[in-house]
Amino acid sequence: MFKFFGKQKKFSASQFKQKEVPEKLYNKCESCSEMIYYQDLDQNKHVCPKCGHHFSLKAYKRIELTVDLGTFREFNKLMKTKNVLDFPGYMDKLDKASKQSGLKEAVITGYGDIQGKRCVICVMDSNFMMGSMGSVVGEKITRAIEKSMKHRLPLVIYCASGGARMQEGIVSLMQMAKVSAALKKHSEMGLLYICVLTHPTTGGVTASFAMLGDIILAEPGALIGFAGPRVIKQTIRQELPEGFQSAEFLQDHGFVDKVVNRNDMRKTLYRILKIHGGE
Amino acid sequence: MEKNKILLDGELQRVKHDPLENVNIARSIERPTAKDYIDMIFDHFIELHGDRAYGDDASTIGGIAMLNDMPVTVIGQQKGRDLDENLKRNFAMPYPEGYRKALRLMKQAEKFNRPIICFVDTPGAYCGLGAEERGQGHAIATNLFEISELKVPVISVVIGEGGSGGALALSVGDQMWMMEYAIYSILSPEGFASILWKDSSKVKEAADLMKLTSFDLFNLGIADKIIPEPTGGISMKGPYQDCMQYLKDLLVGEIRSLKAMPIKGLLKKRYQKYRNIGI
Numbered sequence A: 001m002f003k004f005f006g007k008q009k010k011f012s013a014s015q016f017k018q019k020e021v022p023e024k025l026y027n028k029c030e031s032c033s034e035m036i037y038y039q040d041l042d043q044n045k046h047v048c049p050k051c052g053h054h055f056s057l058k059a060y061k062r063i064e065l066t067v068d069l070g071t072f073r074e075f076n077k078l079m080k081t082k083n084v085l086d087f088p089g090y091m092d093k094l095d096k097a098s099k100q101s102g103l104k105e106a107v108i109t110g111y112g113d114i115q116g117k118r119c120v121i122c123v124m125d126s127n128f129m130m131g132s133m134g135s136v137v138g139e140k141i142t143r144a145i146e147k148s149m150k151h152r153l154p155l156v157i158y159c160a161s162g163g164a165r166m167q168e169g170i171v172s173l174m175q176m177a178k179v180s181a182a183l184k185k186h187s188e189m190g191l192l193y194i195c196v197l198t199h200p201t202t203g204g205v206t207a208s209f210a211m212l213g214d215i216i217l218a219e220p221g222a223l224i225g226f227a228g229p230r231v232i233k234q235t236i237r238q239e240l241p242e243g244f245q246s247a248e249f250l251q252d253h254g255f256v257d258k259v260v261n262r263n264d265m266r267k268t269l270y271r272i273l274k275i276h277g278g279e
Numbered sequence B: 001m002e003k004n005k006i007l008l009d010g011e012l013q014r015v016k017h018d019p020l021e022n023v024n025i026a027r028s029i030e031r032p033t034a035k036d037y038i039d040m041i042f043d044h045f046i047e048l049h050g051d052r053a054y055g056d057d058a059s060t061i062g063g064i065a066m067l068n069d070m071p072v073t074v075i076g077q078q079k080g081r082d083l084d085e086n087l088k089r090n091f092a093m094p095y096p097e098g099y100r101k102a103l104r105l106m107k108q109a110e111k112f113n114r115p116i117i118c119f120v121d122t123p124g125a126y127c128g129l130g131a132e133e134r135g136q137g138h139a140i141a142t143n144l145f146e147i148s149e150l151k152v153p154v155i156s157v158v159i160g161e162g163g164s165g166g167a168l169a170l171s172v173g174d175q176m177w178m179m180e181y182a183i184y185s186i187l188s189p190e191g192f193a194s195i196l197w198k199d200s201s202k203v204k205e206a207a208d209l210m211k212l213t214s215f216d217l218f219n220l221g222i223a224d225k226i227i228p229e230p231t232g233g234i235s236m237k238g239p240y241q242d243c244m245q246y247l248k249d250l251l252v253g254e255i256r257s258l259k260a261m262p263i264k265g266l267l268k269k270r271y272q273k274y275r276n277i278g279i
């Protein structure tokens, strides 16, 4: 059944760790200002032990926390964008983003097992140009959906995005249509799609694949919305209510199935996958 | 019709519009609105209201009509002619219930095997508290998802402003046409300038960069046809009848040929159109 893994090299977990600056010994919680010893934070999956604030996670770290050790096989790792609109300075900006984040683009995609349940998993990273969706993000996610159709595997997408990528203009907008149409085919085949909304999920990602999961989970406190709070404030010229556009707000308004603490996420994903059958 | 021939033969470089001037023409209060096109092109139009869940969004109109001898469903984003009407129409910025009404009418069209024609004219989907509470992102995403597999021909014509996801949600069918002076962009040039340069007055610079004219969209392979307008733009105060008649003839011809296609082939072609945009 899984002979398609044959051709690919095996990676150990440490090999797909993102190149990054050495972690600080202590991190200050953005929410409660507590100084937390890095190892304590890491052990708690980057959730503040004092107040429960969910720190932002890099994509490979997220993979490490989600899939079984050594099971991740990345697709299209090197895919890079072209400057479709000849936007001045875009290529430099991409280079900078790449150096800063250790990523080639704002999403990584691949196969992975969650407690032995094989799936296709996509993880966005807001450290790369705000997790914006340009043609590479759209293409990588579409190809991942196609892989999951080809092998009839469930699909898990972790969203984190500021929206469409301005530098790719209208081409970026069209990625919303491309991914949504692929998800429709996926759905028609009776396959499971779970999305996990993390901080922040806004704009074109919210108006496409983030809202199309059969089951939509979200991390506590994540900002989720179509328009960003700044834009809304400008439009209505008043302060936004407390908690507006938080994961909990979306659950209350019927757009998120369940807010799940990061420490329970892997278990929750496993249970959903188990209930939907498969190996 | 000499100019039409030039445009339709794809020799578009010969007719270039100044982008900013084009933006202003696209927004002109004298341009025909969706209702003006509907009155001129269709017979027996009956407007149908409401999304069956929350309310009736006046920014989006829709209903059933005859196109010559063919029953069709028509949907349009409706701007006002004066301030009062614009307040009622919310300046053609739909709420989620506008998109849900559109989708309801599209599903109805599918049931009765009626082709669908959409007139797109919006600065963007509305950004505000109610729009977020009622799931603007979800409404747009669902349209992208469902329209990709609707089993009837869908043609969209951008008649004025094609603003971002708010326009996309009504323009992902088999064919996307643009009136010559219509624009289509990821964001308004003002918004674009404010995001990139923190200065919303740099509209001209933004418009020059964004590739938002009908010619740009045609060259990018996103617009399938450009409908020629009188020089300086179509206006309800000028001769508009010939231009609309020309559009009507094109619609009749295209719908006939789309209806003649086997549905599987039609959907495959629709999928491929978006699948091929980007990398």
Ligand SMILES: [Zn+2]
Pocket (backbone or CB within 6 Å): A029, A030, A031, A032, A033, A034, A048, A049, A050, A051, A052, A053
């Ligand atoms: Zn804390």
